[in-house]
Structure formats: structure tokens, C-alpha cells
Amino acid sequence: MDKPILKLHDVWKIYKMGEVDVPALKGVSVEIEQGDFVVIIGASGSGKSTMMNLIGCLDLPSKGTIHLKGQDITHLSESDLATLRGETIGFIFQQYNLIPSITAFDNIMLPLEFLEMSEHKAKERVKKILEIVGLSDKSHHLPTQLSGGQQQRVSIARSLAADPEIILADEPTGALDSVTGRQILDMLQKLWKEEGKTIIMVTHDLNLAKYACTRIELKDGQIIRHSRCKK
Amino acid sequence: MKFKKSFKHAANMVLHAKLRSWLTILGIVIGVAAVIAIVSLGDSLQADINSQLGNLGGDLLTLSAGRSRAFGFGPGREDLGGGASATEDEIVIDKTDVQVLKGLSDVKLLDTQIRGSADIYYVAEKGTVTVSGVDPATWAQITTSEIGDGRMLGPADSNVIVVGGRIADGFFDKQLGVNQLVTIEERLFRIVGILDDSSSTVYMPINIAYEVLDDKEKGVYDSVVIKVKDEDELDQAIENIENKLSLKRHVTQATRDFSISSNKQSNEARAEMMSSMTTFLTAIAAVALLVGAVGIANTMFTSVLEKTKEIGIMKAIGARNNDILTIFLLNAALIGFIGGLLGIVFGILLSAFMPVLMGSTGGIMARMGSGSGIIRLSTAFMALGISVLIGVISGVIPAYQASRLRPVDALRYE
Numbered sequence: 332m333d334k335p336i337l338k339l340h341d342v343w344k345i346y347k348m349g350e351v352d353v354p355a356l357k358g359v360s361v362e363i364e365q366g367d368f369v370v371i372i373g374a375s376g377s378g379k380s381t382m383m384n385l386i387g388c389l390d391l392p393s394k395g396t397i398h399l400k401g402q403d404i405t406h407l408s409e410s411d412l413a414t415l416r417g418e419t420i421g422f423i424f425q426q427y428n429l430i431p432s433i434t435a436f437d438n439i440m441l442p443l444e445f446l447e448m449s450e451h452k453a454k455e456r457v458k459k460i461l462e463i464v465g466l467s468d469k470s471h472h473l474p475t476q477l478s479g480g481q482q483q484r485v486s487i488a489r490s491l492a493a494d495p496e497i498i499l500a501d502e503p504t505g506a507l508d509s510v511t512g513r514q515i516l517d518m519l520q521k522l523w524k525e526e527g528k529t530i531i532m533v534t535h536d537l538n539l540a541k542y543a544c545t546r547i548e549l550k551d552g553q554i555i556r557h558s559r560c561k562k
Numbered sequence: 563m564k565f566k567k568s569f570k571h572a573a574n575m576v577l578h579a580k581l582r583s584w585l586t587i588l589g590i591v592i593g594v595a596a597v598i599a600i601v602s603l604g605d606s607l608q609a610d611i612n613s614q615l616g617n618l619g620g621d622l623l624t625l626s627a628g629r630s631r632a633f634g635f636g637p638g639r640e641d642l643g644g645g646a647s648a649t650e651d652e653i654v655i656d657k658t659d660v661q662v663l664k665g666l667s668d669v670k671l672l673d674t675q676i677r678g679s680a681d682i683y684y685v686a687e688k689g690t691v692t693v694s695g696v697d698p699a700t701w702a703q704i705t706t707s708e709i710g711d712g713r714m715l716g717p718a719d720s721n722v723i724v725v726g727g728r729i730a731d732g733f734f735d736k737q738l739g740v741n742q743l744v745t746i747e748e749r750l751f752r753i754v755g756i757l758d759d760s761s762s763t764v765y766m767p768i769n770i771a772y773e774v775l776d777d778k779e780k781g782v783y784d785s786v787v788i789k790v791k792d793e794d795e796l797d798q799a800i801e802n803i804e805n806k807l808s809l810k811r812h813v814t815q816a817t818r819d820f821s822i823s824s825n826k827q828s829n830e831a832r833a834e835m836m837s838s839m840t841t842f843l844t845a846i847a848a849v850a851l852l853v854g855a856v857g858i859a860n861t862m863f864t865s866v867l868e869k870t871k872e873i874g875i876m877k878a879i880g881a882r883n884n885d886i887l888t889i890f891l892l893n894a895a896l897i898g899f900i901g902g903l904l905g906i907v908f909g910i911l912l913s914a915f916m917p918v919l920m921g922s923t924g925g926i927m928a929r930m931g932s933g934s935g936i937i938r939l940s941t942a943f944m945a946l947g948i949s950v951l952i953g954v955i956s957g958v959i960p961a962y963q964a965s966r967l968r969p970v971d972a973l974r975y976e
Contacts, residue, residue: 384970387878389877389878389968389969389970389973390968390969390970409882409883410882410883410884413877413880413881413882413883413885414880414882416877416878416879416880417879417880417881418880421879422878422879424973428871428875428878428973429875430872430875430876432574432575432578433574441876441879442879442880444563444564444567445563445876445879445880445881445882445885446880447563447564489879490879493880
């Protein structure tokens with residue numbers, strides 16, 4: 332835990348609602364260290380979703396700069412941004428967001444296809460990840476044939492496929508029961524501790540904060556509390 | 563994303579929107595099938611006409627009395643009273659005209675003909691046939707009919723006839739053969755030849771025909787078939803004949819009382835008419851294809867809407883704009899391709915059944931269908947190419963729209 336992998340400097344995000352400008356983030360500055368487990372907590376409307384979109388390079392700030400691995404993403408072309416996203420960030424969504432028409436195996440392979448990895452290598456990689464998340468026997472099931480917990484594990488597997496440095500989890504347990512939710516969180520902790528991934532989890536649930544090391548609390552588009560990880 | 567992978571995802575999209583995809587494909591199928599059927603019909607028609615032109619006396623002219631209808635819609639013979647040769651006589655072609663024709667260097671052979679209908683008896687049956695009196699010395703060399711059985715008429719023939727194929731087979735209960743005897747207007751005739759066609763005309767020497775068809779005046783002809791020396795100089799020959807006959811008959815261009823038609827010209831006129839009809843029908847079929855294209859565009863727009871969230875997911879996990887564009891374009895092209903392929907199959911079936919469908923309407927349509935429905939390979943490939951192109955063109959705007967979706971908006975879309 333030394334150099335910042337992600338650096339937000341005076342980031343503003345302003346949405347235009349007709350004539351009115353609605354700021355969602357008001358000058359947020361934060362640094363996220365490599366190998367940290369960060370939780371971003373906030374109630375709905377606090378700007379945490381906006382922040383997640385910006386961290387995930389899904390959206391660009393209205394003002395301010397975002398550096399990902401030393402690169403200013405606000406100046407990247409769309410296709411460079413997409414590739415950077417594919418290589419660096421793995422997404423885990425609340426609603427799993429798997430492609431329903433293809434099998435679990437193909438879903439996990441998708442990020443590798445966008446990175447144009449060779450077929451053979453990609454397949455080996457997917458098999459290995461399926462073992463990690465314990466779904467080797469479900470690889471040829473469609474998402475609809477899997478339970479919520481299994482789908483979320485496929486989603487985690489997909490986020491790991493391209494071996495990204497950052498795993499960005501948006502309410503990963505939001506749609507799961509508490510037992511399954513625990514399993515998913517354990518898995519994230521394992522990835523953090525054993526694989527050395529940087530985990531960024533966005534949630535409104537204060538109970539999940541204890542799994543993380545660094546806590547960032549958002550309210551009305553500003554960081555109100557930032558407790559750094561002390562290892 | 564590699565092309566192979568993009569193709570896989572595009573194909574997957576077609577497969578997972580089964581009903582919608584098939585309905586869209588159906589639109590293209592109908593358009594392509596219509597175009598294929600019509601184009602192949604036009605082709606076989608052209609081939610039909612060409613084959614007729616090839617062996618059907620391109621070097622033949624037919625001279626007949628009266629103004630050619632081709633000169634206009636005005637009345638024919640009636641308004642000729644004030645002409646230079648104004649007489650009370652009926653306007654006819656007679657021996658003197660034939661003498662003029664014989665003196666022309668362009669003319670190779672002449673066949674003087676009269677036509678009429680007469681009753682024919684065989685055993686106890688009676689029927690009515692067209693009797694054609696022809697010059698037995700030249701007919702065999704001029705006619706485009708071919709002999710199926712027996713022989714043609716010869717110069718020395720008198721009480722013998724050559725009959726059309728239908729008279730021999732199907733006209734009477736019993737089949738007629740060479741050397742059998744039939745009675746026409748109380749005269750006994752021996753059949754010496756049966757033509758290889760399906761006409762019900764009886765051909766006999768013109769001298770006998772004058773006696774059989776008693777309303778015909780001897781030395782007056784209904785028509786004269788002229789074989790010219792050089793087919794390539796047909797137009798020149800027509801002009802020479804017209805000039806010479808006009809002089810002899812004391813008529814001018816305006817008062818001309820005879821007409822010369824050429825097989826070649828009438829065939830060409832028919833070919834032209836057929837080709838413009840084919841063009842017209844093809845245009846209608848093209849409209850069907852256009853409607854199909856609109857259908858693809860519509861399906862693609864729906865598909866983009868429906869897949870907005872998936873597009874967002876794909877972008878989040880590393881899809882570039884071009885990847886999305888390629889997948890959606892390939893999807894549209896694939897719909898066009900499948901539609902084109904099925905359209906060709908249905909088009910071939912349709913053109914094969916066209917003769918059957920059109921057989922009963924007779925006339926030109928029956929002729930159109932008489933050639934077998936042959937699809938040229940080039941037509942098929944072109945149709946396939948065009949339908950893929952249509953797919954791509956219809957897919958461009960929706961695919962572009964899909965590729966430009968912002969990942970954050972697309973992900974939020976429900």
C-alpha cells in the first residue's frame with residue numbers, strides 16, 4: 332500500500348435538469364492506494380453512484396481530473412478509455428448484469444474477447460476462474476438457470492477474467508439474502524488479501540463497512556468522513 | 563474484438579430474437595423471391611425470343627394488302643379511296659405485284675399464300691380447320707415450320723396436304739398418320755407430312771386451295787412471304803421492295819396500300835415490350851425489397867432499444883464503440899443474408915411454378931412461361947449481395963446509435 336492507483340482531484344459532476352444545474356459531486360478529492368479495500372458509503376442521493384461511475388471510467392467529470400494508474404482519463408479517447416476499463420477495472424453490479432442469452436462460461440469470457448486474447452488462452456483462463464469461484468460444474472448454464480448467489484459469483488468471475496487491478500463492486504449484496512451476501516463478501520476479502528486486488532465497494536449499508544479497510548462517507552456530494560486504512 | 567467473435571455474438575442475437583428475426587427475414591425473402599422470379603422469367607423469355615429469332619426466319623418478310631397497322635390507329639383500307647390508285651376495286655396483292663418482286667435483286671424466294679377456313683372430315687367426324695394455300699415449289703424452303711413425320715410439299719404435288727401437329731394428334735378421336743386420307747370440302751386429300759408443332763392448319767398447294775376456298779379469286783394472294791438474300795441488309799431490302807411496289811401501284815408513302823412486316827422486326831418489338839414489362843415488374847419487386855429494408859431498420863432500432871442495458875454492460879467490461887457497431891452491423895447483414903438465401907430458394911420455386919400459374923391465361927403470358935425457369939448463377943449471387951447490402955445499409959443508423967450510447971446511460975436503462 333504505497334502509491335495511489337486512483338486519484339480524484341477537485342471532481343465536480345453537475346447534471347442539467349432543464350434550466351437547473353444539479354450538482355451531484357462538489358469538488359471531491361481523494362486518493363485510493365493500490366491493494367486497499369475501500370468502501371464508499373452514503374445514502375441515496377449522496378452522490379455515491381456518480382462517484383462510482385467516475386471511478387469506473389463510465390462517465391467523465393464536469394470539472395476536475397481523474398488519474399487512473401497515472402493517466403488522466405479525462406483526456407482519453409473513447410476506445411482507449413474502453414480498453415483501459417477492460418484491462419484495469421472489473422465490475423460487479425447489484426443486479427449481476429450478466430448477458431442473459433449466453434452461458435456463464437461465455438459471460439466470463441466476454442471481457443477477454445474485447446481484449447482480443449487468443450481463444451485458447453482465454454478458455455484456460457475462464458476455466459481457472461470458474462474453479463476459484465466454485466462454479467466449474469455450472470459453466471454451461473444460462474444466467475437464468477442459476478440462483479442469485481451463483482449469478483453474482485459468475486459476475487465476480489467475469490470481473491476477474493482480465494486480471495484487473497481494481498474490482499469495483501456496486502452494492503454487490505443488495506439483491507442477495509444475508510448468508511449468500513456473506514459468502515460474496517468473504518470472496519471479495521479473499522481477493523483483496525490473497526490476490527492483492529484493490530477493492531472498491533459502493534454501498535448504503537453501514538454493516539458492510541467492517542469488511543473494508545478504508546472508509547469514505549459521502550453526503551450531499553461531498554466527503555464527510557475519510558478513515559484511512561492502517562495496516 | 564475479433565471479427566469471428568463479433569460474428570458469433572451477432573448470430574446469437576438473431577437466434578435469440580427468433581420470431582422478430584424471422585418476421586424481418588420474411589420481409590427480405592418476399593422481396594428477393596419476387597425479384598428473382600421476375601428476373602428469371604425475363605431471362606427465360608429473352609432466351610425464348612432469341613431462339614425464335616435464331617431459327618424463325620429473320621430473313622423473312624410478309625407482304626399483305628392494306629395499310630400497316632403500325633402506321634397509326636386510323637382506319638386502314640377505308641380511307642384509301644382518294645389515293646393515286648383510286649379505283650372501285652378491292653385492294654389486293656396479285657400476280658403483277660409478284661412479277662415486280664421477282665425482278666428485285668434483294669428477293670431470293672417467294673411464297674404466295676391464301677388462307678381460309680374449311681370443313682374437314684375424317685371417318686365420321688367433322689371439324690373446321692384453317693387451310694393455307696402455299697406455293698408448293700418454295701414453301702418447304704421458306705417456312706419456319708419443321709416436319710415431324712413424312713415430308714414437306716413438293717413442286718409436283720396436287721391432292722396432298724401437310725397438316726399441323728394438332729390435326730394429326732388430338733383433333734379427331736383417332737390419330738392421323740402419313741398416307742391417311744381426309745376429306746376437305748368434298749375433296750379427298752392424302753396426308754404426306756405432319757408438322758412438328760401444335761397448330762391446326764392444313765397446308766396444300768395454292769392451286770388446289772383456290773378450289774377448296776371458293777371465295778378466293780385466282781391470281782390474288784392474301785399474303786406473299788418473301789425470303790431476302792441477305793438478312794443483314796433486311797432494312798435496305800424492305801425499302802427497295804416498298805419503293806418498287808409503290809411505283810407499280812402508283813401510291814405514295816402517305817397513300818400506301820400494302821404493308822411489309824418482318825419477322826425480325828416484330829420479334830424485336832415483342833422483345834422490347836417484354837423487356838420493358840420485365841423492368842416494370844422488377845421495379846415493383848424492388849419496392850417489396852425496399853419495404854423489407856425498412857423492416858430490417860425497424861427491427862434493428864427495436865433491438866438496440868431492447869439491448870441498451872446489454873450494450874452498457876459490454877461497454878463497462880471493455881467493449882469499444884467499434885465492437886458494438888460491428889456486432890449490430892453484422893446482425894443486420896446476417897438478417898439480409900438469410901433473407902436473401904431463402905428468397906433465392908423461394909424465387910426459384912416461384913419461377914418454376916410460374917408457367918403452370920400462367921398457362922391458363924394464354925397469349926403472351928403463356929409464352930412467357932414456356933421457357934423453363936432458369937436462374938442464372940450471377941442473378942443469385944447478385945440477389946444475395948444486394949440483400950446483405952440492404953441489411954447493412956438499414957443497420958447503419960441503429961448500429962451507430964447503439965455504438966454511441968454512453969455506458970453510464972446505457973447501464974441505467976431499464
